[in-house]
Amino acid sequence: MGIPVLDLTGALVPGGPRSAEVARAFRSAAMASGFFYVRHHGVDAAMVERQFDITRRLMALPIERREQLSIEHSPIMRGYEGLGAQTLDAAMKPDLKESFYCGMDWPADHPYVKAGYQTYGPSQWPAELPDVRAHCEAYIDAMNRLSLRLMQLMALSLDLPEDYFDAACHDPMVTLRMVRYPAHPEGADERTFGAGAHTDWGAVTILAQDAHGGLEVQMPGGSWVAATPMDGTFVVNLGDMIPRWTNGLYHSNPHRVRNLYSGGQARYSIPFFYEPEYLARIVPVPGTVPAGEAPRYTPCTAGEHLQEMYRKTYGLQKQAATEGAA
Numbered sequence: 510m511g512i513p514v515l516d517l518t519g520a521l522v523p524g525g526p527r528s529a530e531v532a533r534a535f536r537s538a539a540m541a542s543g544f545f546y547v548r549h550h551g552v553d554a555a556m557v558e559r560q561f562d563i564t565r566r567l568m569a570l571p572i573e574r575r576e577q578l579s580i581e582h583s584p585i586m587r588g589y590e591g592l593g594a595q596t597l598d599a600a601m602k603p604d605l606k607e608s609f610y611c612g613m614d615w616p617a618d619h620p621y622v623k624a625g626y627q628t629y630g631p632s633q634w635p636a637e638l639p640d641v642r643a644h645c646e647a648y649i650d651a652m653n654r655l656s657l658r659l660m661q662l663m664a665l666s667l668d669l670p671e672d673y674f675d676a677a678c679h680d681p682m683v684t685l686r687m688v689r690y691p692a693h694p695e696g697a698d699e700r701t702f703g704a705g706a707h708t709d710w711g712a713v714t715i716l717a718q719d720a721h722g723g724l725e726v727q728m729p730g731g732s733w734v735a736a737t738p739m740d741g742t743f744v745v746n747l748g749d750m751i752p753r754w755t756n757g758l759y760h761s762n763p764h765r766v767r768n769l770y771s772g773g774q775a776r777y778s779i780p781f782f783y784e785p786e787y788l789a790r791i792v793p794v795p796g797t798v799p800a801g802e803a804p805r806y807t808p809c810t811a812g813e814h815l816q817e818m819y820r821k822t823y824g825l826q827k828q829a830a831t832e833g834a835a
């Protein structure tokens with residue numbers, strides 16, 4: 510069993526002629542590893558290429574400059590995180606990656622910005638690279654459109670109205686991450702990863718990766734399969750909110766990265782994380798809890814879950830006991 514490819518031709522708009530067929534393929538991928546590729550996804554190849562260019566330029570800024578833009582200066586963790594800042598698998602060494610986090614430009618008087626909720630608030634932009642902000646925001650727009658469409662195809666795949674998730678995704682929590690993995694060190698031990706095994710936390714992740722490879726996905730049987738880069742595709746995976754939303758019918762599987770195949774070069778990747786809005790309550794969708802049984806997960810808000818995961822993987826102080834059964 511591998512990672513299937515979903516061709517979104519004819520399924521990119523509500524009512525599209527291939528929507529039902531794509532929704533069926535979505536369902537089988539979601540019930541397996543929760544990973545699939547999408548092709549003919551409607552995002553311009555030049556836009557993705559430019560996003561990689563921006564990632565390389567951000568990471569080429571002098572380290573003092575990157576550190577001035579550190580996530581430590583942002584209450585919502587927008588900005589630069591250095592090598593080893595995050596440990597995605599607590600049993601392993603800190604991750605060998607560095608990244609820039611940014612997000613949507615919300616108005617300062619938006620209630621979630623005022624409340625200081627995770628992901629709602631300003632990003633930190635480098636003044637010396639003036640085109641970065643506009644391009645990241647345009648890329649985020651394109652990712653938002655594709656993510657919402659994936660949520661609609663997911664709704665169809667669950668025999669729900671196509672717009673079932675739209676309201677919960679009205680003011681989504683979105684994060685664009687531009688990542689650089691240095692070459693895997695020679696002689697590194699088995700506890701060394703670019704990104705330790707983890708599941709994603711939100712609803713859907715849309716990943717652009719360069720040509721080197723290095724991402725591996727755990728299949729339902731436990732084996733690890735390479736998510737080999739394929740031109741013109743994104744890798745899409747479901748995050749932990751989807752098992753919660755589907756009472757375990759759909760899966761968010763572990764994945765991990767080692768930059769082993771680049772011939773000593775850095776690997777770049779650009780994951781985009783899309784989640785329902787902060788206050789959306791994640792309770793099982795109709796038809797997923799068998800009659801007479803209790804739901805498998807404690808209901809929570811999307812925001813509580815996300816914030817808890819940031820705290821855990823960045824070793825931050827636990828401020829609130831919000832964790833459910835995931």
Ligand SMILES: O=C(O)CCC(=O)C(=O)O
Nearest residue numbers: 688704718724766778780
């Ligand atoms: O770089 C990749 O291929 C995956 C990154 C990832 O899994 C993450 O940032 O959550």
Ligand SMILES: [Fe+2]
Nearest residue numbers: 707708709764
């Ligand atoms: Fe991930």
